[in-house]
Structures are given as C-alpha cells and as structure tokens.
Amino acid sequence: MTARLELINISKRYPSVVANDGIHLTVEPGQIHAVLGENGAGKSTLMKIIYGAVQPDGGQVVWNGREVDIANPSAARALGIAMVFQHFSLFDTLTVTENIALGLPADTDLKQLALRIEETACAYGLELEPQRHVHTLSVGECQRVEIVRALLARPQLLILDEPTSVLTPAAVDKLFDTLRLLAAQGCSILYISHKLDEIRALCHTCTVVRAGKNAGVCDPSQETSASLSRMMIGAEPPAVTRQARTPGAAMLSVNQLDLPKSHPFATELRDVSFALRAGEIVGIAGVSGNGQQELLAALSGEDMRAAPASIQLGEVAAGRLPPGRRRALGFGFVPEERLGRGAVPDMSLADNVVLSLQTPATIRHGFLRRHAIVQRAADIIARFQVKAGGPQALARSLSGGNLQKYIVGREVMRQPTVLVVAQPTWGVDVGAAAQIRAELLALRDAGCAILVVSEELDELFEISDRLHVMAKGKLSPSLDVKEASVTLLGEWMSGLWPQAQEAAHA
Template identity: 85%
Template sequence: MTLRLELQDISKRYPAVVANDGINLRVEAGQIHAVLGENGAGKSTLMKIIYGAVQPDGGRMLWNGREVAVASPAAARALGIAMVFQHFSLFDTLTVTENIALGLPADTDLAKLAVRIADTARQYGLELEPQRHVHTLSVGECQRVEIVRALLAKPQLLILDEPTSVLTPSAVEKLFETLRQLASEGCSILYISHKLDEIRALCHTCTVVRGGKNAGQCDPSQESAASLSRMMIGAEPPVVTRRASTPGRAMLRVQRLNLPKSHPFATALQDVSLSVRAGEIVGIAGVSGNGQQELLAALSGEDLRAEAGAIMLGDTPVGRLPPGRRRALGFSFVPEERLGRGAVPDMSLADNVVLSLQTSATIRHGFLRHKAIVARAQAIIARFGVKAGGPQSPARSLSGGNLQKFIVGREVLRAPSVLVVAQPTWGVDVGAAAQIRAELLALRDAGCALLVVSEELDELFELSDRLMVMAKGRLSPPLEAADASVALVGQWMSGLWPQEAAHG
C-alpha cells in the first residue's frame, strides 16, 4: 500500500506544555485513519503541523514518500492537503461564497463558484445557501461551509477535526457515505473525533495519543467503545446516573413567542411555548438552522424584540430585559459558540470569569477584586479538570474541549436558578462529556431548571426529563423522555408531530 503521509518523531513545545512529544504516524492512500485522544492530548496541534498552520520544533514529515517542510496552509493546499478545523475560520461579514473564494486565485468567478458550492453541497447532502452571510448561520451550518470548502479542493489528504460535533444522525450518515466514497477514490482521511462509535463504524485504523505521545494503534472495528476509552484515557468513562425527581414550580416560561426574521436568512419563530420547572431538564432536539439560534438569542437577551411577558423568569417578565438584568435574576447561559461568544479569545481565563459574574464576588465599590477572580478561575480549573497553564492563560490557548469545560464550569459555579445550555459537550472527550453531564444533573437535583439545546440525540436521551423538537421555527409538544425514541424524534425533526397546541 502506498504511504500518503508519514510523520517521524514530531515534537512541539509551548511555554506551558509539551503538545507533541516524538509522535509517529503513518497514513496510507485511501485510508480513513482516526487520531484518538482526550482533550489537550495534542491531536489538534499535530493536525495543524501537517496543515502548515503550526511549525514543529523537531521531526520529519514525508508526503508521498518525499520529505517536505510545510511552511503554511497555502503550501499544504498546494500539496493536496485540506483541513476542516474544529473552530471555524470564517469571516462573519462575508457570504459563504466570498469566504470560500478567499483561499482561491484572485480571478475566481464568484458566480461560477457559487454554482460549484451549491452542486457540491447538494451532492454530499450538506445543505447550503451560497449567498448567505456567515453571521446569519448556526454553528452546524458553519460546519457545512468548512466541509464543502475542503471538498471543493479535491484533496489527496482530508483532515477532519470533530466534523460531526454539530451534525444530526442523518447528516452524519450522509457524511460517512461521502468519506467512504472519497477513500475509495484514493483520498486519505485523518479523522479526529471523541465519538467512539463513529470511529468504530468508519475508520480503518486508529492511532491513540495520550499526553502528547503515541499510546497505541489498533483496528477500531475490532475494539469496543470501552476498550478504546481505556486506551485513550486509561480508564472507562464514568457512568452517568439519573435519579428520579419531582419538579417544582415553573422557573422559565415562554408563552406564544412570535418573532419575525431579524435578517433575510433567519428563521421566524412561530407561536413558541415551553416551560421548564425547578429540578427538571427539558431537552430541545432538531436539525441546525431551524430556529434554535433565534430562540437562544431571545432567551439570553441578545434579541430584545419579544414582548416583555412572552419570556418569564419565575414571576418576572424579562422579554425586554438585557442579559445583565436576566443574570441578576438567577439566569445563566452557555452559548453554542465557544470562542467569541462564550469567551473572549485574547482575554485570560480569569478575566473571562467576570463576563458572567459581575457581583460583589468579583466587583466591590466599582473595582475588580483580582484575587477573588483568580481564585474563582482556579476553582473552575480544578473542579472540571481543565488543562490550562493557569488562570492567566488566554482562552484561545486552550483546546476546544478544555475551553468548553471552563465555560460550563463558570456557569455551573454561579449556582443559577435557570440554566440554558447549547451543545454542552460539543468537541469534548468521553470522560469530560460524562463529567459535564453529571454536573448538569447535579444542578437539576439541586433544584435548577435546565433547558438543553443539542443535536446529540444520545445526550438528550441521557439528560432530559422531557423532550421537545424544533423544526421550521416551531416547537413540538413536550414528550416524556421515557416515551421518546430516535425514530419518533427523527420524524418530528421534519415538523411531523401531532397538530395539538404545543405547550410546555
């Protein structure tokens, strides 16, 4: 078999951490090769080295049998290497077509490119509108842009970093068909995912990285999820257990919320009603781009167009209150977008604490209480096992999964009465995902009302007491989790639910 890529003793050191420590990797032509490891194990750094976005401190890279030094992503693309990053590299103010054109020759015809984008998206089942501006897209839709951009290059090696983290089961299966087709045509695929079942179903071989070093190689189809987990984190993931609870009074209510489109590509919200009680988790399922983004903006206070009484926190109408006023009433929020919305990339973890905790705990007489803020950040790092250089580390220096743990921890430690969470374990390894879910369940048991918006059906089934489905800006009637099934929820994702009045 022809070797497409070989890495020999690749090392990369940063001031606070050794990301890669003598890693070796061999990828054959037409092979789907998984790279598995927990958050902060060094996977993303290794992929960025292959793609030329990061330069190694030592080691050799061979491409089609010839030693190369990939100086930049442009050089990688010239070789035939394409990459889809976990954190998207898109400009909000440009359209889908304009973003994709940035990596192409200056004389590219945008009209013809838009047709190619639409054709490629349709061919691979990744629905896209080329003329939409990126700031109007959900995280799932941004993921599709990145994947289509990579596929347009017809690469010899395609690197995918958590490509299915915000895709629905049907979209994942369609993507797998695409990847198998690409592999059969000779394209090699490096596949990073924390979803062990996906790796077992899709990948031909798997290299495990732990603490920046090679920890083993296997045929994932011959392994169980438990054995892969043991190779990755040295133990099986903790089992998340749910206790029966008796919900209390409604802490969050949405009553007949109607919102017209805020821009031409938005989804209008139509007669949305729900309630979440103290000591209850309500899950919202649905395909990305069906109004979840608009509902979250209305709930968080980013969109203040709702009638005051359309959104209630306890007995207080908050539809017209800004985010800070809602937080003062016990509301917490974890957005789906980590960098830029959940955290300011260039600010330290300590400073990011202040974003959502502006109380006497962090501010006194108008002055920041730096020692208390640093102590708070340190408490989050310790409790949630966040791998970081310390409270002064900039948010952008963390791996995606570790930043997610920090943001969830920041909100959990506020002990809110209402917590709205979008994509709680996006890009998080199995051990950390189990921990985050256990923390959310502990909040529920302590009397918090939680609304969880996720495209991970398994996650919603594991967490939720009741389930609802969002489709085309409408919300289904609530469904007891015990009565839900993947088939039923999948059917409801098309908007095909009993036409009774949807209420929470």
C-alpha cells in the same frame, strides 16, 4: 505501497505544555485513519502541523515518499491537503461564497463558484445557501461551510477535526457515505472525533495519543468503546445515572413567542411555548438552522424584541430585559459558540470569569477584586479538570474541549436558578462529556431548571426528563423521555408531529 503521509518523531513545545512529544503516524492512500485522545492530548496541534498552520520544533513530514517542509496552509493546499478545523476559520461579514473564495485564485468567478458550492452541498447532503453572510449561520451551518470548502479542493488528504459534533444523525450518515466514497477514490482521511462509536463504524485504523505521545495503534472495528476509552484515558468513563425527580415551580416560561426574522436568512419563530420547572432538564432537538439560534438569542437577551410577557423568569416579564438583568435574576447561559461568544479569545481565563459573574464577589465599589477573580478561575480549573497554564492562560490557548469545560464550569459554579446550555459537550472527550453531564444532573437535583439545546440525541436521551423538537421555527409538544425514540424524533424534525397534540399544547 508508498504511504500518503508519514510523520516521524514530531515534537512541538509551548511555554506551559509539551503538545507533541516524538509522535509517529502513517496514513496510507484511501485509508480513513482516526486520531483519538482526550482533550489537550495534542491531536489538534498535530493536525495543524500537517496543514502548515503550526511549525514543529523537530521531526520529519514525508508526503508521498518525499520529505517536505509545509511552511503554511497555502503550501499544504498546493500539495493536496485540506482541513476542516474544530474552531471555524470564517469571516462573519462575508458570504459563504466569499469565504470559500479566499482560498482560491484571485480570478475565481464568484457566480460559478456559488453554483459549484450548491452542487457539492447538494451531492453530499449538506444544505447551504451560498449568498448568506456567515454571521447569520448557526454553528452547524458553519460546519457545513467548512466541510464543503474542503471537498471543493478535491484533496489527496482530508483532515477532519470533530466534523460531526453539531450534525444530526441523518447528516452524519450522509457524511460517512461521502467519506467512504472519497476513500474508495484514493483520498486519505485523518479523522479526529471523541465519538467512539463513529470511529469504530467508519475508520480503518486508529492511532491513540495520550499526553502528547503515541499510546498505541489498533483496528477500531475490532475494539469496543470501552477498550478504546481505556487506551485513550486509561479508564472507562464513569456511568451517568439520572434519578426520577418531581419538578417544582416554573422557573422559565415562554408563552406564544413570535419573532419576525432579524435578517433575510433568519428563521421566524412562531407561537413557541414551553415551561421549564425547578429540578428538571428539558432537551430541545432539531436540525441546525430551524430556529434554535433565534430562540437562544431571545432567551439570553441578545435579541430583546420579544414581547415582555412572552418570556417569564419566575414572576418577572423578561422579554425586553438586557442580559445583565436576566443574570441578576438567576439566569445562566452557555452559548453554542465558544470563542467569541462564550469567551473572549485574547483575555485570560480569570478575566473571562467577569463576563458572567458581576457580583460583589468580583466587583466592589466599581473596582475589580483581582484576588477573588483569579481564585474563582482556579476553582473552575480544578473542579472541572481543565488542562490550562493557570488562571492567567489566554482562552484561545486552550484546546476546544478544555475551553468548553471551563465555560460550562463557569456557569455551573454560579449556581443559577435557570441554566440554558447549547451543545454542552461539543468537541469534548468521553470522560469530560460524562463529567459535564454529571454536573448538569447534580445542578438539576439541587433545584436548577435546565434547558439543553443539542444535536447530540444520545446526550439528550441520557440527561433529559422531557424533550421538544424544533422545526421550521416552531416547537413540538413536550414528550417524556421514556416515550421518545430516535425514529420518532427524526419524524418530528421534519415538523411532522401530531397537530392535535400541538393544538392541545398551545
């Protein structure tokens, strides 16, 4: 059988790093092929070469038995290659339909396309509203747009870069059913994920990449998560341990928070109440698009429409305070969107420090203290093992996982009294995820009050002391993590929590 895709001795060098160093990869028709490696190993660069978004410095690309030069993504799509990027390539001011139309012929009928989008999204369990503008979507909803756009092309090769990072377990199961059906129909799938259990359950073959080189090929169904981890990073990730603590005073209180929709597609927040105490981690689970984005905007100060007393930082009514005032009160924030909200792509890592650390340590008498800022960036890079070309490296030059480590590190090293984190380990490898979770637990043990909003249930069970579920703009009662289960949280994600408990909570 002729291979669908064969990469021979592919190399790509950048000024500060060798991303790919003589990579070989073979994908057969109908095969689901995982590419596994730690953050910065060169996986995403390799996928972009296949998709024509990056040109290799050397090597051959063979497509269906014929050597090809994939000059750009249009050429890749013409061959039958589709890709879902980890960092989305969507225009905020356009609708879902308009974004998808950009890759299609100019005479595409938008009304017909909207119907196709709805049909495809419904068939694969990826709920979408074609007329919504992208800036109104959560990260999880943006992920759905990218997946549906790729599926509409009916590709011969589908490349998925961390496709489940912000999907719920039910949505992941539905996506896996879709991918298995596509493979059975002859479509080849290249699958990048740091979730080892997913790779073992879904993929037929796994190529491991370490430091830009081939480190091995295996059948993941015959491996354990521990053995895959050893192939990927040379060791098993350290175990994360959580000790029981007695929490202190309430550091963040949300009291009967009601917020009308800020745009037609937003989720209205209704009677959201909870308390976050010193020395505890509270997790919020839920399907993307149920009000998490709106709650995060209200807590961070991006949306200042809340009643002043509905959000309390310590003893201070903070509902109408701007973000800078909240930070001065000890508030820290890691948004779910890395590029654009968490970091400015075309600014250096050092300059990105100033976004959240505007104190006499970095600014004095109105002047930036460049040496102190660069040193802080260097300290974050060292402590969180960020693979970067140094403090002056541009944020956009980092892999997704390394940028995530940097942004989390930037907030953790501020030593906030309250930290709100959205999707803390989105797109990071197992070793980095363990490190981030350990850092959050250490910060909690030092007395910080931490709120984690995540669609990664395993993560929430691992680090949380208490859990809530968000559904349809409302927040469930608090549940001790020892009393929670995936089944129970799944029921609550539909809004089916006990009304008596809810009334008592209110």
